[in-house]
Amino acid sequence: MIKKLQLSLQTMNLVLGFMVWVIISSLMPFIREDINIPAGSLAMVTAVPVVLGSILRIPLGYYANIVGARIIFMVSFILLLFPVFYISRADSMTDLIIGGLFLGIGGAVFSVGVTSLPKYYPKEKHGLVNGVYGMGNIGTAITTFSAPVVATQIGWQSTVQLYMILLAVFIVLNFFLGDRREVKVKTPIIEQIKGVYKNEKLWFFSLFYFITFGSFVAFTVYLPNFLVANFDLSKVDAGIRTAGFIALATFLRPVGGWLADRFQPLFLLVGTFAMYTIAAIVLAFSPSIGLYTIGSLAIAVSAGIGNGVIFKLVPFYFNKQAGIANGIVSMMGGLGGFFPPLMLSAIHGITGQYSIGFMLLSQVALASLIIVVWMYYQDKLALVSEVFDSTAQGILVTDPAGYIKTVNPAFTRLTGYEADEVLGQRPSILKSGRQSEDFYSKMWSEIKQHGIWQGAIWNKRKNGEEYVQWLNISAVKDETGEDVRYVGTFSELNQQQLKA
Secondary structure (H helix, E strand, O other): OHHHHHHHHHHHHHHHHHHHHOHHHHHHHHHHHHOOOOHHHHHHHHHHHHHHHHHOHHHHHHHHHHHOHHHHHHHHHHHHHHHHHHHHOOOOHHHHHHHHHHHHHHHHOHHHHHHHHHHHOOHHHHHHHHHHHHHHHHHHHHHHHHHHHHHHHHOHHHHHHHHHHHHHHHHHHHHHHOOOOOOOOOOOHHHHHHHHOOOHHHHHHHHHHHHHHHHHHHHHHHHHHHHHHHHOOOHHHHHHHHHHHHHHHHHHHHHHHHHHHHOOHHHHHHHHHHHHHHHHHHHHOOOOHHHHHHHHHHHHHHHHHHHHHHHHHHHHHOOOOHHHHHHHHHHHHHHHHHHHHHHHHHHHHHHOOOHHHHHHHHHHHHHHHHHHHHHHHHHHHHHHHHHHHHOOOEEEEEOOOOOEEEEOHHHHHHHOOOHHHHOOOOHHHHEOOOOOHHHHHHHHHHHHHHOEEEEEEEEEOOOOOEEEEEEEEEEEEOOOOOEEEEEEEEEEOOHHHHHO
C-alpha cells in the first residue's frame, strides 16, 4: 500500500517544494512597495533561489539513493522553515538575498523523486512516471497565481508565513506515508561521478535540460515583472498569464514522457528544439502582446515536452548511476533558470530591449537541434557496431579490389589472426590450397552475376591448422549498381555437419 502511494506523495512534495521556491519572484511587485530594490538588482534577487536549488540537486539525488526519498524530503522541508520565516520578516534587499538563497532547497528536491520513483516501475514506464512527477512544476504556477491574490488581502509578509503551515503538514505526511523500505543504493559518490563524467551523453542531456527546464524557470521568474513593466498589465493579470505559461508547460511534461515511452525520444527532441528556435526568433522582434503570447506559449509547449523526454533518456542511459546523473542534469537545468534573467537584464540595460537575448536562445536551440540529429545517427552507428562486434560469425569486409578493410572479433577467434595482421591483405591469406583456381573463378563469377555466393570451403588458421567453414559472400552495391565492397560471413563446420 505504501509503495503505491509514492508517486502521488512525491509529486505533491515537489509541488510544495516549487511553491516555496518561487515565493520571492511571485510576490516581488508587493515586496518592492515596502523594500527599495534598484531595477538593476531585481533580476539578481529573483534569480538567487535558483543557485542553491541547482547545486544541491547533485547531493540530494545521490543521498536519495543512500537513505531514501522519505528522509530527504522530510529534512528538506524542515530546513525550509527557517528561510521562509526569515523572508517574512525581511526589511532589506540583503535579507531577501540571504533568505532567497536557502529557498533553493525547495527547487533542489526535484532530483529526489526522479531518482527514487523509477525503482517502483518497469523501464517502459519510466518516461510517463518521471513526467507525472515532473508535474510538480505546477507548484510554481500555484504560487505565482495565488500568492498575489492572497497578498492583496493579508499582505505579503503574512502570505509568506502561510507556507510554514504547509511545510509542517508535509513533514508529518512524509513521516507516516513515506516508504521506509525503499531500495537503497550505496555506491560511493566518487565512483558514480567517475562512471558518468566522461560520457558525452551526460553533458548533451545537461545542455538540453539547461535549455528546456532553464527556460521554464527563467520565464516563471521573469514574466510577472516583464508583463507589468512592458505591457502595463496589472499585477494580478500578469500573475494569471504567468500561471498559464507554467500550467501548460507542466501538464505537457507527462505527455512528453508518455510519448518518449512509445516513440524515438531523439526524434521528439528534434521537434522540440525546432519549435524553440522559431518561437525565440518571434520573441526577438519585440512583438505585440498577441504575438508575444503565442511565442511564450510555444516556449511552454517545447519546455514541457522536452523536460518529459529528457528524463526518459537519463535513466535509460545511466541506470546504474541514476542518482548522480539525475542530479547533474537537473542541476544544469536549474542553472539554466539562473543565468537567462540576469543576461536579459544586462542586455536590456545596455540596449534598452531584450531582442539579443531571445535571438541568443534561438541560436542555442538550433545548435541543440543539430546535436540531437548527430546523436540519433551516432546511436544507429553504435547499434550496427554492437551487432558487428558481438555476432558469433566471423566477418570480413573488403574493398572492390579485394583488400580487407575490417574484421570483427569473431574473425580473430576463428582464424587466429588479429585485425592488424590482415588489414590491407587479401583473403587469400586464409587459403588452405585444397580448392583449385577453377573453384574460385566459378565462385567470383556467381558473385558478379547474382551478388551472392555461399558454400563450404577449406581454409587455414594462423597456426597452420586446416578446417572447413561455411562461407557467405555478398556484394554491396552503390546507387549505380557498381560493387563497392564485399562482405564475407563464416562459421566453422564440425564433423557431424560435414556428414549431414
